[in-house]
Amino acid sequence: MHLNRSALRFRPPGGLPSLVYIIALPERSIARAFSSVALSRPSPEIELALSFAEVGVEGVEHRVLLAASNLKRGQRSLPLEKSYSGSASKLDSLVAEKPISIFTIRVGWAHGLEEARLLLKSHLKDANRSLKSLGVAHECLLATLEDRDSLSPSQPLVRELIVIPYSHDFEEAVHEFWRLCEDLATLASYAGRLYKLKLDRNLILMQIDSSEKSTQMRINEIFVDIRRPMEELGLEGLEGVLREVTTLFSNLSILASVMRRDYVKAQSLLRRITSLYESLSEAPLGHYPTNSSVETSYYESLVAPFKDFIERVNALRVQLDTVLNAVRTYLGIQRQKLGIEEQASSRDLLARLVSLQEILHKLEILIVAFYITEMGKLVFEAVAPRESGILTVAFIPLALLISTAIQRLLHRNERVSVDRD
Amino acid sequence: MYVQLITLSITLPRDWFVNPQVLSEFYERFKDVPPEEIKRFSYNQGLALGRSIVERLKIEGDDGEAMAAVLREALKGEPTARIVHVGKRSVLLRNSGFCPLMTAALSLGLPWAWLCEVLGWPFFHGLVSAVNPKVDMKMIRRRAKGDPCCDHLFEVGEGRLILP
Numbered sequence: 001m002h003l004n005r006s007a008l009r010f011r012p013p014g015g016l017p018s019l020v021y022i023i024a025l026p027e028r029s030i031a032r033a034f035s036s037v038a039l040s041r042p043s044p045e046i047e048l049a050l051s052f053a054e055v056g057v058e059g060v061e062h063r064v065l066l067a068a069s070n071l072k073r074g075q076r077s078l079p080l081e082k083s084y085s086g087s088a089s090k091l092d093s094l095v096a097e098k099p100i101s102i103f104t105i106r107v108g109w110a111h112g113l114e115e116a117r118l119l120l121k122s123h124l125k126d127a128n129r130s131l132k133s134l135g136v137a138h139e140c141l142l143a144t145l146e147d148r149d150s151l152s153p154s155q156p157l158v159r160e161l162i163v164i165p166y167s168h169d170f171e172e173a174v175h176e177f178w179r180l181c182e183d184l185a186t187l188a189s190y191a192g193r194l195y196k197l198k199l200d201r202n203l204i205l206m207q208i209d210s211s212e213k214s215t216q217m218r219i220n221e222i223f224v225d226i227r228r229p230m231e232e233l234g235l236e237g238l239e240g241v242l243r244e245v246t247t248l249f250s251n252l253s254i255l256a257s258v259m260r261r262d263y264v265k266a267q268s269l270l271r272r273i274t275s276l277y278e279s280l281s282e283a284p285l286g287h288y289p290t291n292s293s294v295e296t297s298y299y300e301s302l303v304a305p306f307k308d309f310i311e312r313v314n315a316l317r318v319q320l321d322t323v324l325n326a327v328r329t330y331l332g333i334q335r336q337k338l339g340i341e342e343q344a345s346s347r348d349l350l351a352r353l354v355s356l357q358e359i360l361h362k363l364e365i366l367i368v369a370f371y372i373t374e375m376g377k378l379v380f381e382a383v384a385p386r387e388s389g390i391l392t393v394a395f396i397p398l399a400l401l402i403s404t405a406i407q408r409l410l411h412r413n414e415r416v417s418v419d420r421d
Numbered sequence: 422m423y424v425q426l427i428t429l430s431i432t433l434p435r436d437w438f439v440n441p442q443v444l445s446e447f448y449e450r451f452k453d454v455p456p457e458e459i460k461r462f463s464y465n466q467g468l469a470l471g472r473s474i475v476e477r478l479k480i481e482g483d484d485g486e487a488m489a490a491v492l493r494e495a496l497k498g499e500p501t502a503r504i505v506h507v508g509k510r511s512v513l514l515r516n517s518g519f520c521p522l523m524t525a526a527l528s529l530g531l532p533w534a535w536l537c538e539v540l541g542w543p544f545f546h547g548l549v550s551a552v553n554p555k556v557d558m559k560m561i562r563r564r565a566k567g568d569p570c571c572d573h574l575f576e577v578g579e580g581r582l583i584l585p
Contacts, residue, residue: 203565204527204533207519207520207569209569210569210570211517211519214501214517215500215518243498244500248500251521251524254441255519258528313519
């Protein structure tokens with residue numbers, strides 16, 4: 001993971017402090033917050049330093065306020081709780097904007113790791129606190145204290161740390177301490193942003209259970225609706241289903257895409273945090289889990305709900321897609337049915353027309369035969385008036401034959417002209 | 422005052438709650454206006470729509486059934502809204518599922534709770550007030566507060582919007 005070290009501009013106060021406050025601020029409020037810090041110092045014993053770190057997917061330069069108190073030539077004990085609560089509140093009042101994270105570091109100094117462990121143990125006993133995680137990094141003992149209270153939704157991310165450099169050489173201890181502090185300041189910034197992102201989306205992420213359930217129920221109802229016969233559902237009902245499905249689909253698509261954007265941001269921050277912890281190469285100490293493992297899994301737990309949300313929303317989208325496909329298939333089947341019905345009715349009509357035409361043709365023959373017979377009768381009455389009756393009767397079959405021949409001739413001509421056309 | 426009159430002259434389309442563009446414009450125009458003024462505007466928008474529905478559907482009476490009829494018509498095609506109870510003088514409207522206002526707010530980076538407070542609730546209060554101006558709207562449950570759904574109880578009372 002790329003971490004832009006060249007962008008870090010950190011001016012550590014000299015010496016080894018007994019306390020360090022790291023306050024990360026949301027990037028939009030930095031100018032206002034830091035202008036007030038630059039104008040005044042919280043108290044004579046507190047030194048301020050600003051850490052500039054490149055943070056976030058947009059590459060926004062993000063600042064962290066770092067304040068160190070009781071800068072002395074190193075103390076071989078850890079500060080008592082009451083000795084820094086006043087400074088902390090003074091610092092809080094200095095920062096105009098609400099921080100996204102506050103890391104408090106209690107600092108000691110020891111000659112060797114064993115002495116550092118003893119120092120930590122006695123401090124925990126005196127302060128009546130317990131450890132969450134412990135490890136060794138940059139020749140410093142690094143411990144995270146158990147949270148005092150559970151975080152309220154409006155609170156920034158809070159971490160209480162203990163750092164005890166254990167190099168025999170004081171200058172070396174100071175150097176290693178500030179190197180670790182720089183990493184912790186960057187971490188406070190990344191972690192604060194990730195925590196804030198999760199906090200901002202918490203209400204929406206919380207909605208997933210109930211909203212998924214009710215959307216699922218609605219989808220099931222729509223499926224039931226589609227299964228109803230066409231006559232019952234009607235075109236209006238189908239239109240309603242389509243409108244509803246489209247609305248749901250577009251809502252879910254928007255939600256999924258926005259959450260994907262946030263998930264990408266969160267993942268990017270998580271990668272930076274993980275990479276930072278990896279660069280610390282923290283070694284375990286005693287039976288405690290390392291700070292890296294505990295913190296990394298905590299930050300992973302902040303990112304997981306985003307992924308969960310996207311997957312569940314996408315599952316609903318897939319179902320809605322199935323609904324849309326079902327509506328399309330349903331409409332296709334209905335159209336096919338109508339086509340078959342139309343085809344059947346037109347075939348009946350054609351058969352009726354053909355038989356009607358045949359009747360007409362027969363009628364035509366009879367009419368023509370009648371006229372020929374009448375004409376024959378006129379001829380017979382003129383030529384042989386006495387036998388005209390018998391001759392006319394005898395002429396009828398011939399007239400029918402002539403009529404049939406004429407009809408065939410005429411219709412053959414008609415067929416030929418139709419074929420030509 | 423002149424500027425204010427111009428600002429408040431926009432008319433909300435019927436589908437404002439699923440229309441991100443309208444919500445975005447609404448936010449841009451009203452973000453600096455005092456909440457009480459925006460609420461009044463939203464209430465009047467709801468009232469106007471409610472009256473047009475009453476007139477078009479020839480809804481008579483001022484009881485629960487009449488209130489429910491107006492709500493049903495206004496929320497036609499909105500899958501997250503459902504009337505779960507109709508009493509003699511009350512109606513319970515439940516919005517469950519993914520809130521369209523939340524979706525739009527999320528996609529445009531708008532404040533969700535603000536939109537509910539100054540636009541959503543006063544609008545629906547106004548809508549039902551077209552049937553009975555003395556109707557109270559009580560928000561029993563709110564998704565913007567972390568509840569699983571939004572329950573709007575409309576009850577004949579003193580014409581107030583109540584947020585417990």
